[in-house]
Amino acid sequence: MKLLSSGFYGNSPIYLQNLLLSFHEYANSRKRYGMGYYRFLQQLSIMDEGDRLAEQEFQDREVQAIIRHAVQHSPFYRELYKNKASDIQSADGLTQLPIIEETLFAERIEEIHTETQRKKEAFSSGSAPTGFPPLQLTNLDVQRQTAAIDYFKKQNGVINLEMKRATFYSGDFVPHAQTEGAFWRDIYYLNQRIYSAHHCMEPFLESVIRNLNEFRPDFIDGLPSAILALSRFINDQCIILTFQTAAVFVETEILSDSERLEIESAFGCIVRRWSMKSERSPFLFECAAGNLHFNMRTGVLEFGEKGEVLLTRFHTHGTPLIRLKIKDRLLPVHCPCPCGSAHPVVRKPTEPESEYLQSKSRGKVTSLYLATVREKFRQLAPAMQFVQNSLDEIIIWIDGEGTLLLETEQQIRQEMISIFGADMRFTVSRRHVETADSGRYPGLVINNLQKHICQSDCGMN
Numbered sequence: 001m002k003l004l005s006s007g008f009y010g011n012s013p014i015y016l017q018n019l020l021l022s023f024h025e026y027a028n029s030r031k032r033y034g035m036g037y038y039r040f041l042q043q044l045s046i047m048d049e050g051d052r053l054a055e056q057e058f059q060d061r062e063v064q065a066i067i068r069h070a071v072q073h074s075p076f077y078r079e080l081y082k083n084k085a086s087d088i089q090s091a092d093g094l095t096q097l098p099i100i101e102e103t104l105f106a107e108r109i110e111e112i113h114t115e116t117q118r119k120k121e122a123f124s125s126g127s128a129p130t131g132f133p134p135l136q137l138t139n140l141d142v143q144r145q146t147a148a149i150d151y152f153k154k155q156n157g158v159i160n161l162e163m164k165r166a167t168f169y170s171g172d173f174v175p176h177a178q179t180e181g182a183f184w185r186d187i188y189y190l191n192q193r194i195y196s197a198h199h200c201m202e203p204f205l206e207s208v209i210r211n212l213n214e215f216r217p218d219f220i221d222g223l224p225s226a227i228l229a230l231s232r233f234i235n236d237q238c239i240i241l242t243f244q245t246a247a248v249f250v251e252t253e254i255l256s257d258s259e260r261l262e263i264e265s266a267f268g269c270i271v272r273r274w275s276m277k278s279e280r281s282p283f284l285f286e287c288a289a290g291n292l293h294f295n296m297r298t299g300v301l302e303f304g305e306k307g308e309v310l311l312t313r314f315h316t317h318g319t320p321l322i323r324l325k326i327k328d329r330l331l332p333v334h335c336p337c338p339c340g341s342a343h344p345v346v347r348k349p350t351e352p353e354s355e356y357l358q359s360k361s362r363g364k365v366t367s368l369y370l371a372t373v374r375e376k377f378r379q380l381a382p383a384m385q386f387v388q389n390s391l392d393e394i395i396i397w398i399d400g401e402g403t404l405l406l407e408t409e410q411q412i413r414q415e416m417i418s419i420f421g422a423d424m425r426f427t428v429s430r431r432h433v434e435t436a437d438s439g440r441y442p443g444l445v446i447n448n449l450q451k452h453i454c455q456s457d458c459g460m461n
Contacts, residue, residue: 010175018186021173025187033161036143037150044151044297052342059296060090062314067097070320073114077320091300091312099310100324102280106132113319135279135319144315145283148298149274152285156272157246158219161191166212168222168230170197184211193217197226205233209241216243220267224250228259231266245269251276253284253292253348257367279319280326282311284346287339290366294330294344303332307349338362357388358449359420367445373415374444380408387446393425 009020048054070077071085084096105112113136137145150160173185174196183199186192193215195208208230220227227250234241245267253275263271273286283295294301302310307329313321333345356364374384383399396412409428416426 014182014185017173018188021185022188026189029189031139032142032146034139034143036140037147040144040147041151041154044147045154047297050340050342055296055342056091059300062297063091063094063300063312064089066312066314066317066320066322069114069317070322074112074320075115076108076111077322094300094302094310094312094323097323100322102132102325102327105321105324109133109319114317132280135316135321137279137316137318141315141317145276145279145298148283148295148315149276152272152274152295153219153221153247153249156249156270158249163191163218163246164216165190165192166215166217166220166222167192167194168197168200168220168226169194170223170226174199180207182211183208195222195226197223200226200229202233205230209234209239213242217245219246219249221249222251224252224255224259227263231263234266235262241267247272249274257371277328279313279316280311280321280324281328282309282326282330287337287341289338291333291337291339291345292347293337293341294346296343301330301332301344301346303330307331335363357386357394357420357445357447358391360391360423361421365419369419370444373412373419376415377408377412380405381412385444385446387448389448391449393427394420396426396428398428398430 009017012020047058067077067081067085067088071081072078077085080098087096088094153160171194173194174183183204184193184195187194195211200208227248233239247269248263248267248271250263250271250273252273255271255273260271273292274284275281276283282301283298284292285295286292297314299314300312302312302323304310309326309328309330310323311321311326311328312323329349330346331349333347335345337345356366357370359365370386374381377384381398385397385399387395387397389395394416396416412428413426417424420426
């Protein structure tokens with residue numbers, strides 16, 4: 001969005017900037033929301049995300065299609081694969097093909113572009129790792145990518161284009177020198193108001209919040225740091241918003257418990273993570289259980305032992321991307337997710353593993369859930385600590401002296417059963433609970449199983 005390179009835009013009144021911005025985005029929006037978008041969105045809506053066999057069959061068909069297209073239209077892949085392509089009938093068969101390094105991909109990208117795409121104006125993805133050229137995508141590529149993202153939002157109660165959207169964006173649509181007035185602009189065609197992330201700081205936050213109350217968005221998305229700064233200001237100043245959003249979507253792979261609670265407290269709704277930093281990155285989305293999934297309808301991930309990832313992307317027909325060794329590092333989680341989705345659960349190798357306990361049947365349960373238990377019983381138990389020494393049992397220490405009421409003990413056990421399952425024992429006892437000096441939930445969780453439990457176990461993260 002390079003509108004400010006035009007002096008006319010920068011010197012225009014805000015109402016005219018809104019019109020210019022809307023017209024500027026109209027052409028891109030027509031490409032992004034064409035019939036391919038609506039057809040794929042409809043196709044996704046009738047698919048069963050919990051049907052592993054059906055999801056795998058869809059993925060296998062897409063693998064065959066992208067390889068066939070690459071060999072037919074890309075000189076690079078035609079030379080690289082020769083007679084191997086016809087042997088690939090499934091995602092598992094990709095291992096028969098050579099791995100492509102990022103540097104080679106960048107050097108040969110002109111040959112990787114399909115011949116049909118080079119003959120016409122391409123839709124540049126506009127996003128790529130530093131030092132690498134962006135992919136050239138067909139209109140259908142972009143539409144199907146957009147549909148996949150919007151379907152994820154639809155699963156969380158949001159219908160893009162039909163509902164009012166507030167987006168925190170780091171683009172240059174508001175002059176950096178502007179110190180008063182509107183730090184937001186409207187894109188009328190998309191039913192969207194974009195807020196300048198550069199102005200999500202003091203002394204502009206009050207103005208931004210006041211405008212949010214006037215706009216009353218149905219959902220919020222965009223830059224996590226901007227949304228988090230706004231949330232902290234709302235909570236610190238005890239500001240009551242006059243609107244209710246369905247969800248807040250943050251574009252990040254890692255969100256700490258404290259950051260999530262900060263946003264949820266400010267906006268009073270669910271927070272969902274998703275990530276697709278560029279077309280060279282996998283599409284990751286967070287489920288209702290809080291785990292991060294790779295969307296297998298958009299591609300294939302192959303994992304190395306130390307987090308190395310090979311990515312095949314389906315919606316890259318303009319610049320086919322097959323078995324590219326990318327810089328993202330992810331590890332697979334080898335067990336079913338409580339949400340029921342067949343899409344594989346992944347985690348970052350650097351993701352902290354200390355703040356969770358283990359359920360026999362449901363996998364990891366992070367401190368976010370245990371903090372909820374503590375808050376529920378804070379009146380009866382000023383401090384609590386959850387200790388796990390074996391997979392079968394969790395000990396709940398209650399701070400204080402004397403005998404705990406049997407009714408309270410049963411209520412705590414029932415709450416733990418609802419989270420961990422009925423196939424575990426829960427022992428509730430009194431003692432002095434040691435607390436740490438830092439962290440949002442000091443001394444809440446002690447997990448003595450981590451040396452014995454596979455680091456890739458999944459659960460209610």
